[in-house]
Amino acid sequence: MQVTELSADGLKREFRVVVPAAELDAKANARLAELKDRVRINGFRPGKVPVAHLKRLYGKSVLAEVIEQAVTEANSKIVEDNGFKLAMQPKVELPQDEAAVNEIVDGKADLAYTVGIEVLPAIELGDFSSISLEKPVLEVAESEVDETIERIAQGNRPYAPKDGAVENGDRVTVSFVGTMDGEVFEGGSAENIPVAVGSGSFIPGFEEQLIGLKQGETRTVNVTFPPNYAAANLAGKDASFEVTAGQVEAPGELAIDGEFAKSLGQESLESLKEQVRARLAQEHAGASRNKVKRQLLDALDGLHQFEVPPTLAAQEFDGIWNSVRAEMDAQKKTFEDEGTTEEAARADYTKIAERRVRLGLVLAEIGEKNNVQVSDDEVTRAVVERARQFPGQEQQVWDYYRQNAQALASLRAPIFEEKVVDFLIDQAKVTEKPVSKEELYAEDEADEKTAA
Incomplete structure (x- = not known):
């Protein structure tokens, strides 16, 4: 097998691979020899079918399998020999001319093809201890507890x-x-x-x-x-x-008292207040974490600037753009209504797509370098939680995730990301800042666009 690098453009590489016909023929014969002991053909005792006869019967189909295997092995060798980390699966371009294909399948010509490879960039991680984060803090006020219970009461009156x-x-x-x-x-x-x-x-x-x-x-x-x-x-x-x-x-009329609390399954009005207070504290903590996480992602983006794999960025852009266009169509709006043009919007969302891909690669690199792991138990709990969201269909949901590796990976990924974020927050300098409820839950356009 001969491998020649044709081009190297940024993160893209292209190679020409030539596998001699004699090498393919040898592998095909070895495969046919394996088949000799397994096939049953009238007129021949088991294991006594001549390889030449098998070649006449199955030669082309076996050679097709050998060619497919040869391509896979050649691509793997290119990746291994060069120490590449792939961003996408290699893009193989085999001969398309029918006559040329027949020559290869008949064993009369070498297999020659090109393979395009897109690699991940080498990422030099920044100093996480230099990151400073401001954590917004909001204590649960008694008036907020009372207002929440009042709303609950209104809904149960x-x-x-x-x-x-x-x-x-x-x-x-x-x-x-x-x-x-x-x-x-x-x-x-x-x-x-x-x-x-x-x-x-x-x-x-x-x-x-x-x-x-x-x-x-x-x-x-x-x-x-x-x-x-x-x-x-x-x-x-x-x-x-x-x-x-x-x-x-x-x-x-509905009195907010102990009897009302008992109607909601609580022992007393005070226990109801404690439950409401705990839920509000959890909501505030979640909103605070989101703010801190966005600051962290902004800091990571500032520390790491590198070229992202074009295909990954294009796929991310397509997802964002399709969502934007669908929302605008539903609202019957144009880019002019938003004070921009389609060209400017494309440029804007292209940068957002590249940022998302870059941050995803950085978080993955940090997790790998620091041995951040997601246990099977954590994934199982995520599957159970997902199943609970579909009452009456729990078994179907469970089976879907356990039998679908890609779906299971979609649950594992956010768990991994949150664990990496936790690791980084521990490394950063975090100061607390008391804020109002309006400040904590305020969302601005920058947050919505750049959230990864």
Whole structure:
């Protein structure tokens, strides 16, 4: 086998590989000799079939297998001999001319092909101890606990039937049929749905237009689906609903006391407050970690600047761009509406894609160099947690992940990333800064675009 490097352009390499016909023939004969003891052919005793006869029967198919194996072995040797770390699987370009292919398969010509390889860059890790991070801290205020319990109480308060029209705060059972441009659309109709008017649980504008309805009355409600509505085919679109009111109910009084706490499965009002306080503290800690993580990623990006594999960057860009375009189409917006052009947006998101790939490579390198491991138990817990999100389908979800290596890897990857982030935070200089709730949960455009 002869290997010649044709080009080296950044992280891309191209090689020409020639495997002599005699070498392929020798490997094919060895393979046929192995088959001799296993095949059963009429007229021959087991193990006594001449190799020449086998070659007439199976020669071309065996040689095709040998060629495939030779290509795999040659590519592996190129990678091993050069110490490459591959960014993508090698791109093999075999001869396409039918006559040339037949010559190779018939054993009359050498196998010659080119292979393109894209390699990972050599990454020189920075000094993590030089990273300074500011950790926002928000203590759970007693007023926040009380407000949360009040919301819980509002959602659990009793209702009693009433005469008269719907008022804000009432609950009304409705049936409706939704249309767009006069046509009924899928998912736009329902029967006997309870609506707590003023809760904000329905499409904006829907609940307010129910005020004044009486039981048995029908009214047309006109709304516009939010731009970020979950169903992309409805996002940002206008719709009309023919709504018929059923039973109208007024909210009753609900005392926030020990009995209320017991109705929620708690021993006392104080234990309910402790549970709420713990949940709020967990939410604040999660938001704080996200802020710290974004600072950390910004710092890593500043410490590590290197060329990223073009194909990986292109794939990342395609994913981002398709998402952006889908969202803009749903919102019926153009780049001009956003104060930019498609060309400028492409350039912007290209940089974001490259940053994401670069940070992914840096985190992977840090994890490898510092022996960060994800245990099988941690992955199993992630699978169990995922299965719990699909009540009644737990076994199907479990089987899917246990039988699908790529899906399992998609659960392992974020666990690995978080463990590397934990390692880096331990290495960095972290100072705490008390913040308001508004500051802790504020999201700016830079955060949304650069989050990796």
